[in-house]
Amino acid sequence: MYAPDSTWTRAFLSVAVVQALIASSLEAYVLIAVERCFDPAVVQVARGHTVPLFFALFIFGFVYQLILVYDALRSSSMIQVVGLCLYNLCLLVYAIFQPKDIKDALDTLAGSITSDGKPLITPGTNAWGDCMPALAALALVVAVATGVFCFAAWKLRSEFAWVVYKAINADLAMRKRILILQSYTAFLKFDLFFLLGFLLQNMINASANMGKPEFGLSIGAIPLVLLVIWLAVVCAQSEYTVGTLVIILCQLAAAGFLCYKLTTIDHELYMFRTFAAITLIMTLCAAGMAVLCLVNFGKGVKNVTESQLRQKSTHNLPDTDYASLSYLYGYVPRRSPLDA
Numbered sequence: 001m002y003a004p005d006s007t008w009t010r011a012f013l014s015v016a017v018v019q020a021l022i023a024s025s026l027e028a029y030v031l032i033a034v035e036r037c038f039d040p041a042v043v044q045v046a047r048g049h050t051v052p053l054f055f056a057l058f059i060f061g062f063v064y065q066l067i068l069v070y071d072a073l074r075s076s077s078m079i080q081v082v083g084l085c086l087y088n089l090c091l092l093v094y095a096i097f098q099p100k101d102i103k104d105a106l107d108t109l110a111g112s113i114t115s116d117g118k119p120l121i122t123p124g125t126n127a128w129g130d131c132m133p134a135l136a137a138l139a140l141v142v143a144v145a146t147g148v149f150c151f152a153a154w155k156l157r158s159e160f161a162w163v164v165y166k167a168i169n170a171d172l173a174m175r176k177r178i179l180i181l182q183s184y185t186a187f188l189k190f191d192l193f194f195l196l197g198f199l200l201q202n203m204i205n206a207s208a209n210m211g212k213p214e215f216g217l218s219i220g221a222i223p224l225v226l227l228v229i230w231l232a233v234v235c236a237q238s239e240y241t242v243g244t245l246v247i248i249l250c251q252l253a254a255a256g257f258l259c260y261k262l263t264t265i266d267h268e269l270y271m272f273r274t275f276a277a278i279t280l281i282m283t284l285c286a287a288g289m290a291v292l293c294l295v296n297f298g299k300g301v302k303n304v305t306e307s308q309l310r311q312k313s314t315h316n317l318p319d320t321d322y323a324s325l326s327y328l329y330g331y332v333p334r335r336s337p338l339d340a
Contacts, residue, residue, distance in 0.1 A: 002074040008155040009073045012081070015152065016069040019088075019145040020062035023095075026138040030131040031055045034102070037125040039118055042109065048120070049204045050105035054098050054271075056204070057197055061091055064193050071189070078160040079179070080186040081153045087190060088146045090278060095139040097271045102135065103128060177296045184289040185233050191286050194279040195225045195254070201272050202261070232290065239297040244290055251287040255280055 004010040034051045042048035065087060072080035106128050112120045121127065203218035228250050235243035258280040265273050 002070070004073055006159060008152050008159065012149070012152045012156065013069055013073060015145055015148045016066055016084075019141060020066055022141050023138055024059055024062055026134045026141070027055050027058045029134045030102075030138075033130040033134070034106075034127045037122050037127040037130075038109075039120050039122065041118070042120045045109065045112065045120065047105040047108045050101055053201060053204045054094075054102070056200060057094070058091070060197065060200070061094075061193065065091075068189060076160045077182065077186060078153075078157060079183050080189070081156055081160070083186055083190050085146070085149045085153050087193070088142065088149050092139070092142045092146050093274065094271055095135075095142045097274065098138070099132065099135045101269070101271050102131065174300060177299055177301045180289070180292050180296060181236060181301055184236055184286075184293050187282075187286055187289055188229050188232055191279075191282045192225070192229050194275070194282050195229075196222065198258070198275055198279045199225065201275060205269070205272065232286075236290065236293045237302070239302045241294065241297060244294050244297075248287050248290050248294075251283055251290065255283045255287065258283065 004013050031051055038048065065084065068080065068084055068087070071077075072084060106121070109120045199218045199221055202214065228247065231243060232247045232251075234240075235247055258276055262273065262276050262280065265276060267273070
């Protein structure tokens with residue numbers, strides 16, 4: 001099992017863990033502070049789902065980030081490390097949007113009553129005053145973590161670049177093809193978060209009216225998204241042309257649905273609209289990268305990836321994307337006697 005073995009790999013993982021613990025605690029506090037001011041009937045109103053939605057999205061986002069951080073360090077993937085910096089920047093944007101969305105939701109619910117005349121927000125409570133300090137602290141924590149992530153990524157750049165250089169001693173064209181495939185698979189990991197996050201928000205926003213077909217469709221789409229992402233990786237690595245073309249069509253269909261949703265989402269749901277826009281961009285980029293992988297089919301990349309898997313099993317190599325590639329291309333001279 002992989003364990004970080006350098007100062008900056010440990011720092012990168014530590015920042016992710018500390019951020020996840022602090023931010024999750026703050027989100028839990030916000031949820032408890034707001035929910036205790038609500039009447040149980042608030043779940044029947046769309047705006048009543050705002051705080052639980054943020055809580056679910058951030059918890060999912062931080063847990064998924066921990067998985068990606070470990071995977072990036074394990075595989076010495078600088079592409080994924082850079083992607084994680086951008087990922088955290090997106091979390092920062094959502095943390096900045098969160099106070100306004102929650103304030104708007106509370107203002108809307110303040111004048112609402114239940115069917116039996118009871119107010120949705122308990123009189124005499126101050127939900128906004130209770131949760132605002134935690135919301136500000138959350139944005140600050142994510143902002144600081146983003147800065148530390150970027151600095152650690154800069155430090156990891158030379159460390160991971162040398163790992164790749166020693167491992168992939170191929171011609172420049174082959175290196176480029178391998179990096180395109182690895183970039184595509186890394187990109188799909190981030191696209192999965194945004195697609196599932198979008199479906200989660202769409203499902204919760206539709207849950208106020210369980211009779212809406214969109215609620216059931218969102219639930220049914222979750223396993224479909226997981227299947228398509230998995231097949232996208234398998235088809236790209238196996239150089240299955242027909243399968244990759246079908247995946248590209250699925251990605252374009254998803255992009256079309258996201259375009260439609262952007263025109264129908266309530267303008268007051270700033271975070272949902274932003275999330276949908278980012279998901280649309282990610283999906284279109286994934287389709288474009290799939291085309292680049294398709295162009296490289298039949299040019300030797302499949303042989304490299306298959307040989308990499310064989311070498312891992314027969315030589316008991318470290319579980320990284322690059323360590324076994326040195327067996328495919330031979331020995332690369334070290335820069336100094338101290339290089340491992």
